[in-house]
Amino acid sequence: MSLRKPAKDQPDKFEFNSENLELAKNIVKNYPHGKQQSAVMALLYISQRQNNNWIPLVAMKYIGKLLNMPYIKVYEVATFYSMYNLTPVGNYFVQVCTTTPCMIRGAYELVEACKEKISKNQNEVSTDKKCSWTEVECLGACVNGPMVQINNDYFEDLDKEKTLKIFDQILNNEQLKPGSYRGRKSSEPEDNRKTLLENKNA
Numbered sequence: 001m002s003l004r005k006p007a008k009d010q011p012d013k014f015e016f017n018s019e020n021l022e023l024a025k026n027i028v029k030n031y032p033h034g035k036q037q038s039a040v041m042a043l044l045y046i047s048q049r050q051n052n053n054w055i056p057l058v059a060m061k062y063i064g065k066l067l068n069m070p071y072i073k074v075y076e077v078a079t080f081y082s083m084y085n086l087t088p089v090g091n092y093f094v095q096v097c098t099t100t101p102c103m104i105r106g107a108y109e110l111v112e113a114c115k116e117k118i119s120k121n122q123n124e125v126s127t128d129k130k131c132s133w134t135e136v137e138c139l140g141a142c143v144n145g146p147m148v149q150i151n152n153d154y155f156e157d158l159d160k161e162k163t164l165k166i167f168d169q170i171l172n173n174e175q176l177k178p179g180s181y182r183g184r185k186s187s188e189p190e191d192n193r194k195t196l197l198e199n200k201n202a
């Protein structure tokens with residue numbers, strides 16, 4: 001499991017650019033009067049997108065002021081959910097699921113691959129600034145574990161060797177192929193169905 005700590009080096013300033021400010025105001029309008037704090041998750045996500053995929057503490061303070069909510073409450077939300085990055089990440093951001101179903105199928109081999117090819121410690125950007133990695137909880141693709149998410153795509157049915165090859169492709173700027181690395185479509189069984197055989201559409 002990833003230890004979630006804010007980055008040591010923090011910028012002094014953050015505010016939404018005009019486009020994101022407009023977007024934030026429109027999101028806030030979706031909530032009834034007095035309930036504008038419910039927009040906090042969406043606003044945190046927008047701030048992350050604007051700030052190279054991570055959220056500095058000043059952005060949490062800024063959002064607190066915008067939503068008229070205490071900074072500590074924004075901080076609690078941002079530090080709870082692993083989809084919010086609290087430290088800078090690489091252009092290729094690798095999230096390795098190490099929750100039980102993936103773990104018993106070899107997720108820690110993928111962690112080894114990350115340590116070998118990206119950086120010794122998680123939440124550390126590689127020396128060429130291209131990649132970073134972190135451990136996360138279940139990403140909802142348990143049937144195809146072990147798996148990693150790289151930016152917005154899932155790479156499934158992996159082992160250490162296949163994961164190292166994917167990282168080599170990243171380093172060589174090659175096109176990545178998301179999906180199963182054992183040739184499965186979605187979460188289908190590998191050797192045809194074994195249950196519900198009487199139901200053609202199952």
Ligand code: FES
Binds near residue numbers: 099102138
């Ligand atoms: S346990 Fe890894 S995706 Fe669910």
